[in-house]
Amino acid sequence: MNSLTNKLINSINIGIIGAAGYTGGELLRIVINHPNINIAFAHSKSQVGKPVYTTHTDLLGDTDLTFSGEEIQALLNKENLQAIFLCSGHGESHKFLNEYTVPDTIKIIDLSTDFRDESNGFIYGLPELQKEKIKTATKIANPGCFATSIQLAILPLAAANLIKDDIHVSAVTGSTGAGQSLSATTHFTWRNNNVSIYKAFTHQHLTEIKMSLGKLQNGFDKAVNFIPYRGDFTRGIMANVYTRFEGSLNEANELYKSYYVSHPFTHVSEIPIDIKQVVNTNKGLIHLEVHDGQLLITSIIDNLTKGASGQAVQNLNLLFGLPEDTGLRLKAPAF
Structure with missing residues (x-):
């Protein structure tokens, strides 16, 4: 039996809503090469009938898939459809689920902020936080990109009840974190050779971060002081x-390594880390330092993979009983 036949027999039939955007494109890049996924449709309101590679030009030669123009309810009623990914903008998933009926047999993975408070029966989909709950869920709220990176930095402390003081965060993200729609701060001429702060202390990902820390450390009530930066990459x-x-660096390293021992994508490095190590991968890397009673945790991810579409596929693997890393052993560019 050849590999293509084997893939078709064992395929999970999935659909993508909002497939023309950054997260939709990244999802397509991953699932096209996933050994257990068949793409039933990739839907886009703006690109109906066009080949996927005309929008995601790097996929030329990899797929002949076209953006579906079929009515959405008809797509959802397709026989054997098993899961859908919602990749549209924030606020759109609420509208989608109010407008369309998703059969109970279809699992939903939402990449927006809409259900990260675990409303409407959704489970917060950070595997490093609640892998076992994800396995038995039917609806997953995929975490935010900043939220993923920051939580990976803090979860081991919360699990050990060791957050004794306020948490201070300074984090920088690439331009794709702003989405595909243009604005004054996403144009190349503004962003290139430039760095800026936005949403200081008020970023929307703070809500889900605090929710997660409260799940691990009973009575968590410390401030999370978050300064986000726009980077020029x-x-x-x-x-x-x-x-x-209050502990030593050795104790901190042991704490973090122990927490992440069963999580295939999060690793503790005892040497300094840099963003090129994780770009185009589903990895989260952690580096620790102790300075005069302060623990400094550096956490790096790719905002489009571990921070979005890669983590969504990781959740799909868990939902369908596949090894967590199936289709996600991706190579970083390095240089």
């Missing part, structure tokens, strides 16, 4: 997080 996040810590 395309993709990747580096979060530098610090808080009071």
